[in-house]
Amino acid sequence: MPAPAQRRIIFQHIDEPGYTNDLACYRKHGGYEVMKRAFARPPAELVDEVKKSGLRGRGGAGFPCGVKWTLLDKKSGKPVYLVVNADESEPGTFKDRYIMHQDPHQLIEGSMITCFANNVKQAYIYIRGEFPHGARILEKAIAEARAANLVGPNILGTNYSCEMYVHRGAGAYICGEETGLIESLEGKRPYPRIKPPYFPAVLGLYQCPTIVNNVETLCHVKHIADIGGEAFAKIGTPNNTGTRILCVSGHVQRPGYYEFEVGKITLGQLLNEVCGGPLPGRTFKAVIPGGSSAKVLKFGERFKGKRKVGAELVDYDWGVEDVPMDFDCLGMIGTMGGSGGVIVMDDSVSMVEALANINAFYAHESCGQCTPCREGSLWMKKISSRMVHGAARPEDGALLKSVADQIAGRTICAFGEACAWPTQSYVTKFGEEFSAYAATKSAAKPAGATELV
Amino acid sequence: MNLTPATLARIDEVIPHYPTKRSATLPLLHLIQEEAGFISPEAIEWVAAKLELQPINVYEVVTFYPMFRQKPIGRRHIKVCRTLSCALLGGYKTCATFEKEFDTHLGEVSPDGEVTVEFVECLASCGTAPVVMIDDELHEKVDAAKAKQLSDQIKVEAKARK
Ligand SMILES: Cc1cc2nc3c(=O)[nH]c(=O)nc-3n(C[C@H](O)[C@H](O)[C@H](O)COP(=O)(O)O)c2cc1C
């Protein structure tokens, strides 16, 4: 089956010649009209539309957005905050970058509709520190919106007021985790908080109810407000609605970002047709489907089971190429859609070295609060990099896995799982490569071989 | 602490963005580092006093976040992405090229004072790997040849200044 055509909703204007990131251009393309209409509706109706849309968060966990909003503790009487998660730091993910740099008003409009729907009076965009231009572009865009009475006091002549500021991070991955992000916004180290009791919807920023949503998620809110929840739910597949931006990197002919209806394209169509297949003379070996934390898939492995299609249970028997790119299917085969970052590795790659690269990332980024995560991520790095740079032993794979197995489920935040999953899946699926690494390593590498760690 | 009036004005502008002063810690440190190049012990004391915090509250922030530094660096800051997608396309070679061109090692100021080369983690531009940030500018698809080219450019600019 040929790959479906892209359906660009969020990325409609990305890379469009002549499209600029200022208010005038945005308005020329119908910008803020949806917000105007939304502000004339009762807020509860907007929350309902988002619930009906089935929109799931695009930041990593895929949690239903409308449900998250209804969990807000409104009875507390405390102010409600919106924090836009623009930390974009999961390796392999590079979509929010383009929204903020090229179409910042789309994010502001989606965020302001979200604020109005949830009676938020103060929003912050938490943007990673390594996007200095992105931060300036957003600041300028907010200033333009403020001058046009689209942000700030008495928006569009209503009695609704809402402020929005940009807050820059400073290079720490853990600031992407929502409670770490909140601590960081409070001016502290980004130590994630324990849930319960610190669910952001109840005890978030300044101990007030807080919505944390990803940049792409909030852009979708604008389109839901535009076309309605029911119409939105018809895009994509049941329980996996809307479009999603897939970021492809690594060993393919045409890496980049592609927007498709969720679940309408398979991993094989994406990699072979859309991205042009492997590099010349190479074959695909492994792929990480949802950011570096997602469990790796091995080309050649098969997945069998039963799944619901409509009301029926049907058998599936998939190779890696056959898996539809949606939250549920990727979850079913033991990995995740995560942040939409697809990292491809071909047969030139040693999985031991790839894991050593990833482990160095997690060891660097652990915040250090929980012993299993702090020590475990460090030991996984030390063992895998010793395998590459020092002596490798046949039993190192099992040793690595035994460390990983002791992290997940024993930590404050999901970073524990995120750092354990790569090791667990690489060692389980590519075990022979780990046990044979000592022998294969001594066979001289071709000159100029790509170093991974 | 000698800050320019422009920086001081921006500091006073940003503090009221938050209901608590402490939230302004990161913005203040960014503004000071932009002007001074690094965060000195004096800067930590100054920020603490300005935000009515203890110096340790600021110190623990400075020591946690990779972007804050407590020592001066070279005139240009070359940050090479180290993470998987970039490494798969030769990021390590890119980094080695910069080190060689400026006769320096990771994290050190080059002998001519021009650059500090560093490895950083994923810069969220994996589709155009390998990527490098030189000060505020992102450079895409920086293979060894392009790294050499960028190095030459920096050297030419350095010469022109002398
Ligand atoms: C270690 C870790 C890192 C994360 N990094 C990001 C990130 O960079 N950007 C993001 O949007 N969400 C990130 N998340 C997910 C957030 O915690 C949170 O679930 C998300 O912002 C919710 O928004 P959504 O429902 O719109 O997806 C991360 C989670 C974890 C555990």
Ligand code: SF4
């Ligand atoms: S799991 Fe790791 S990153 Fe998360 S709080 Fe614990 S130590 Fe920090």
Ligand code: FES
């Ligand atoms: S891995 Fe280098 S930018 Fe993401």
